[in-house]
Amino acid sequence: MIVERLRGVDRVSVQELVEATESSDMTIRRDLDFLAAQGVLKRVHGGAVPAMASGVEPPYSLRAQAAVAAKRAIARAAVEHIHDGETIVLDSGTTALEVAKLLHDRAVTVMPLSLHVAHELADAPRIRLLMPGGEARRGELALVGPLTVASLRALRFDLAVLSPCAFSLDAGLTAFDLGDAEVKQEAMAVAARSMVLADGAKWDRAALAYVCPADYPDLIITDPTAPEDQRTLLAQRGVLVEVAALEDAS
Missing domain, CATH: 1.10.10 (Arc Repressor Mutant, subunit A)
Structure with a gap:
């Protein structure tokens, strides 16, 4: 059972x-x-x-259907930390796509690291869309490779919004794809501050490729299912941890 x-x-x-x-x-x-x-x-x-094999990435279509309520709640909390006029590098994860959906009427500059996100923002009237180069991973449509890294290195951003594949206190932020991990690292390196979006299902897990320590981001937004003791430990390490309220919570 x-x-x-x-x-x-x-x-x-x-x-x-x-x-x-x-x-x-x-x-x-x-x-x-x-x-x-x-x-x-x-x-x-x-x-x-x-159990999750660290080198096996679930299909994008399945991930897009998982923990939808939590991802939308996290996205609503995330856009509260985004200010008009800012420059943002927006990750390729499914939670980042939920953030993109809420940015349509915002006056911000965005570099998307995914064709899914780029398509979502393509007709947003107040968005200045900066497209990086790179190779689109099959199925994922995440942009990776030396052209993507070079595009990031040429710019400086106010905020990097990342949606890691897995997250744990010991393993830190991790990704299934080596190229994706490299792009995430570079995005954080060229941004003044970083915000990580990780629903509770991603906690206590690790994927193949290391991105950064768990306490490296400035802000982590999660949902109420994330382990409370680990949230407390991160806060003690100086990381701001915000728990997004689900819509049906009363």
């Missing part, structure tokens, strides 16, 4: 499994530990997430 539940969601909690099975807290934790040892899932604070 635990395995079946994890096939349809990004995270299960010990409490919900206790209620669903009418088993004890100790029994559920023991079962989760057993399944983690078999590589079926990964234990996280208060529950478990599906």
Whole structure:
């Protein structure tokens, strides 16, 4: 039952499994530990997430349908930190696309690192759109390679908005693709400040390519499912951590 539940969601909690099975807290934790040892899932604070191979990237179409409410809430919180007149480099992740949807009427300059984001902003009347060079990754349409890096190095931005593939206190920000990780690193290097958008399903995970330490960004915006103890630890390290309120929260 635990395995079946994890096939349809990004995270299960010990409490919900206790209620669903009418088993004890100790029994559920023991079962989760057993399944983690078999590589079926990964234990996280208060529950478990599906095991994720660090070198296998889920298709963009599937990621675009996952945690939609959380991503939209994070995007709403993110645009509150974007001011008219600013120059922004906007990442290629699905959460960054949600940010782009909210920027249509804003007077900002944006360099998109994805053709998905570029298409979203192409007809925005007040957006100044700066297109980098580079190779569009098949399926992802994220822009990578030496031309993209060169485009970034030629400019300076007020803000880099990043949406990493995975995030953890130990592994930091990570990406599945080596070229994507390089572009993310360069975006942060040429921006005065950096904002990371990571919904709770991305926490306690690691992908293949290292981007930066967990405490490097100036601001991390997440949702209420992100582990509270880790949010506290990041705040103690000097990172501003903001929890976006979901629309249906009351």
